[in-house]
Amino acid sequence: MQQTPIPAPHAALKSVDPNFSGVWPIDLSLSQRSHWVGNYFEDIGLDDPLAELWDEFAESWDDLEEDRFMADGGKYRRRRFSEFRYNVKTDTLRVLKHLPFFQSADLNTLNGGVDRKFSPVTPYIASHPITAAMIRQHAQVFARVTGHDRWAINFHQVRITALADMTGKPAPEGMHKDGVTFTTLFCIQRKNTAGAENLMFDNDKQPIFSTTLQRAGDIVIFEDDAFYHDVTPMTPANPNEAAQRDMLFIEFTRC
Numbered sequence: 011m012q013q014t015p016i017p018a019p020h021a022a023l024k025s026v027d028p029n030f031s032g033v034w035p036i037d038l039s040l041s042q043r044s045h046w047v048g049n050y051f052e053d054i055g056l057d058d059p060l061a062e063l064w065d066e067f068a069e070s071w072d073d074l075e076e077d078r079f080m081a082d083g084g085k086y087r088r089r090r091f092s093e094f095r096y097n098v099k100t101d102t103l104r105v106l107k108h109l110p111f112f113q114s115a116d117l118n119t120l121n122g123g124v125d126r127k128f129s130p131v132t133p134y135i136a137s138h139p140i141t142a143a144m145i146r147q148h149a150q151v152f153a154r155v156t157g158h159d160r161w162a163i164n165f166h167q168v169r170i171t172a173l174a175d176m177t178g179k180p181a182p183e184g185m186h187k188d189g190v191t192f193t194t195l196f197c198i199q200r201k202n203t204a205g206a207e208n209l210m211f212d213n214d215k216q217p218i219f220s221t222t223l224q225r226a227g228d229i230v231i232f233e234d235d236a237f238y239h240d241v242t243p244m245t246p247a248n249p250n251e252a253a254q255r256d257m258l259f260i261e262f263t264r265c
């Protein structure tokens with residue numbers, strides 16, 4: 011069996027066994043602990059032809075549109091959203107006809123209960139080989155862990171901006187669940203940002219661990235049913251410049 015070294019345990023993640031080797035560490039973590047923290051490029055990675063496309067993929071976060079469905083009136087969030095289906099067994103990936111994004115008011119107490127008409131990801135990103143590679147890689151892990159082949163995927167590109175006089179709120183709804191099977195939080199880039207710490211809680215809302223996604227590819231994957239999650243507000247580290255946090259959220263639900 012091919013063995014992959016387990017990634018260095020995150021300082022705040024006490025549950026990782028650094029001596030383990032045997033199966034892919036993401037599979038192990040998700041099957042036994044329901045979460046995994048690491049860096050995508052160091053621990054999963056893109057093959058060479060795709061790695062060369064990373065910069066243009068990341069630059070697409072410059073082309074997001076204002077989120078006009080912020081019940082707090084916030085102007086700090088820009089985004090695009092599309093929905094995909096992927097079948098691991100047949101390796102079939104398709105993007106769905108664009109529809110509004112809906113969460114119940116129970117799930118999202120701030121912005122839920124209404125159809126939110128976000129702009130779709132551009133055709134360029136919907137058909138980008140990195141988009142496909144990431145969806146495939148994650149779904150293949152989830153298929154190994156759960157034995158389930160068919161996945162509905164919400165693909166969210168999100169940018170939070172903060173200024174000296176405008177705090178950015180990565181999770182304005184506060185502690186919450188996404189209402190999916192697995193969620194991946196993927197850092198595209200983070201500039202001049204103080205705060206924005208990811209907080210994970212158990213189902214009794216007791217804190218389990220926290221981590222700050224700093225570098226491109228820093229990633230948290232978790233089973234939504236096992237946790238509540240939240241992100242602290244963010245401000246500019248240097249108040250004379252804007253803070254910017256670009257994230258990709260990929261949510262997977264069995265279908």
Ligand SMILES: [Fe+2]
Pocket residue numbers: 186187188239
């Ligand atoms: Fe969330």
